[in-house]
Amino acid sequence: MVGARRSQDWGFPRWRGYGASREATTVRLCDRHGCEEPGNCPAPKSPNNPERWYFCQRHAAEYNSKWDYFEGLDKEEAAERARNEQRDNDGYASASHYGWGGSGDGSRSADEMRALELLQLDSDADFAAIKKAWRDMAKKVHPDVKPGDAAAAAEFQKLQLAYEVLRQAEERREWKG
Structure with missing residues (x-):
C-alpha cells in the first residue's frame, strides 16, 4: 500500500474535469480517404437509408454540395417524391405562426x-x-x-x-x- 494512490473520481462533484481520465478516448476519423480530421458530421449514404458517413466539416460541405436527393429516379418519380415531401412539410409551415412574433421576449402576443x-x-x-x-x-x-x-x-x-x-x-x- 506504500505506492498506491487513491483515485480522486469518487462522489459528486468530480474532482477532475470530465474527459480528464487517463484512458485513451476514441475519436472517429473522417470517412473521406486520407483525411485525419475528426468525423463529427453525419451524412446519409443514400436516400431513406439509416446508414451514415461521418465526415469532417470540410468534407461534409463538399459531399452536401454534390448530393442529389433524386438520383436514380425518373422525372415522374422525382416529381411524385417532391410533391409528397412538400405535402409532409406543409404541416410544419402551417404551424409557423406559433413562433415568436417579435423581439422574442414573450411579453407580447x-x-x-x-x-x-x-x-x-x-x-x-x-x-x-x-x-x-x-x-x-x-x-x-x-x-x-x-x-x-x-x-x-x-x-x-x-x-x-x-x-x-x-x-x-x-x-x-x-x-x-
Whole structure:
C-alpha cells in the first residue's frame, strides 16, 4: 500500500474535469480517404437509408454540395417524391405562426405584434406612444375627414382594431399588477 494512490473520481462533484481520465478516448476519423480530421458530421449514404458517413466539416460541405436527393429516379418519380415531401412539410409551415412574433421576449402576443406593426411602432413601445401613434394616424383617415373614401374607412377600421387589441392587453397587464 506504500505506492498506491487513491483515485480522486469518487462522489459528486468530480474532482477532475470530465474527459480528464487517463484512458485513451476514441475519436472517429473522417470517412473521406486520407483525411485525419475528426468525423463529427453525419451524412446519409443514400436516400431513406439509416446508414451514415461521418465526415469532417470540410468534407461534409463538399459531399452536401454534390448530393442529389433524386438520383436514380425518373422525372415522374422525382416529381411524385417532391410533391409528397412538400405535402409532409406543409404541416410544419402551417404551424409557423406559433413562433415568436417579435423581439422574442414573450411579453407580447402575435396579435399585439401585428397591431404594433400596423401602427409602425417597435415591439417595446409603451402605451403612451401607442396612443399617440394611433391618434396621429387615425386623424388622417377618419371618416369625418375623408367622407365617402372607402379605402380611408377601411384603414381607419384597421387602426381602430389595432388600438383595441393593444388597449385591452394594457388593461390586462395593469389588472395583473
